[in-house]
Amino acid sequence: MTSPLLEARDIHKSYGRGSTRFDALSGVSLAIDAGDSVAIVGKSGSGKSTLMHLLALLDAPDSGSLFVGGADARGLSARQIGRIRNADFGFVFQQFFLTPNATVLDNVILPLTIAGMAPRERKARGMAVLEQLELADKAKNKATDLSGGQKQRVVIARALVSNPKVLFADEPTGNLDTTTGRLVEDILFSLNRDHGITLVIVTHDTDLAARCDRQIFVRDGRQVHAPELAGAAA
């Protein structure tokens, strides 16, 4: 592949205006190739989540350019961006965001339902993904009846169901105990290793970051070198 999967060039993003203006990102550039596993590391308020949101096309930068597969994101219509987020990106957020009264299967196939896939096909795909994550027996359960680890696996299943190229994970283990967190990490890295799915993980957990191929350290909206961050965190 000639152009990187995702590329950011000198992106800026700020919230609010006047005295309450807050610069979340001030000039970050990075490139992520297909098959990479990248950790975006920083303390809370450092702008790491904002960076992920921009890379995932959930938000638009104030200035600077974003390229998806070599195409400038500014040239994409809302519909195209929606399709990319739906089909090429998978999301795992710190909170589960599961629809409480719907079944596990219905939660998992939500991206396919949004895409307008026929019910039979999306159910088959959903069951296949649940199988892969050893949750097939929970398919008919209500999402609220699961344990935290099971919920996060449902969330990963939901992120995987549309066969995405990139999986964005915002503090994927933040809500889990160490053992379950380790299990979820193993699942994510096996997906990267065995299926070639690009990982973009936002975390403040240095152990998790260390398992990624690459780490991008963010502080006060700027990309910094690791020692600086380590020094600041100490």
Place this chain on the structure above:
Amino acid sequence: MNIIDILRAAIGNTFRSKLRTALTIVAIFIGASTLTLTSAIGTGVSGYLDVQLASVGAPDVLSIAKTAPAAAGLGDGPAPWEEATVTANGAAATETAGSTAVLSPDDLHAIGETGGLTAVNPVVSVSPAYIGYEQRGKHEIVVGANSEMTRADLAAGSQLSVDDADHSILLPASYLQNLGFRSAKSAIGETVVIGATDYTGTMHEVTATVRGVQNLTLLGVGVRLSRALTETLAEVQSTGQPATAGTGYFLATARFDPQSTPEQVDAIQADLAEQGYTAQTVADQIGVFQTILAGIIGVLNAFALIALIAAGVGIVNTLLMSVQERTREIGLMKAMGMSGRRIFTLFSMEAIVIGFLGSILGAFAAIVTGTIGSAVLAETFLADLQGLQVMQFAPLSVTAIILLVMFIAFLAGTLPARRASRQNPIDALRYE
């Protein structure tokens, strides 16, 4: 998300907060059932008027009166006095203040000369004092005014003919019991006595043969007399009247060709209007009822609509709460590529589902209670008005009401749906 998935999701979401949805539906239920009932009353009563017109209204008769001068406005002062030239038949001379509204023989002649009209007859009004049969005592009698405009709705016997030379009478069914007849049939051919006072107060008796018995209708209240009998009674009443003034009439009837087109009838009416007469067919007279009825039903419908608008505000409230509660769900769906338009459709659909449930339940309840109520009324209070079903539920209007309510619900849903569709996925996901 295709439309079937959206519909399914909308129905599912509607029942997520059951109590809240139920309360919203109750509000719509009240408005929808009221609207269904009022429009059913409109259909029922106006249908009854139409049937009356078709069954008893004489299609070829005009009722003609002199066009009354415009009423004096408040503060116009008194109008100039004009000497009365004719006295209305049946009214004391001193009471005939509005002498200009009385048809004189000259007027009758002028009407007779008008093209398209045949058989112009003044409506002679008589007010006999009592009616009696054998030794059953005397009872008050009400003579139906202007009975030439309508055919009697007969329970037994036969119609009166215009050219009857004998003294015949049609009795309302309600008179039978008091006069001592066991059934409508047994009254036919019997002789009754009618008492009338002359100008000086002396009582005279005239005999008449019962020709038929008529059902109570909107247009036929009171007894009907043959023309010969009317003339005899009028003669009795005017006995001893000083001959100071000629006799005039409030009303006259005229016949026109039953084959006339509505345009031709309009032309005759316009011709008469030009000469200063007001002419009405039975259809015109029923049209007045219809107009009043439409006005009343319109007001009732307006109240029902106000209830529906209030219910619409309830929908806005319910869905705003729902949007608030589901902010993160909306954010997630947006993050997963669902377009704002689809989110809008989803929430609008929820409003429409609520509107549909409320209106279908309301219409159903209205049809059940209305049908029962209407049947009970027809058996009790309105038993005398044969054929009157106070409420009639026309499938078309019920469907229209359901669609209208769903449309109101949709309009109410647009505000919350717009709010939901405009949410930024990031803000929505961060929302605690």
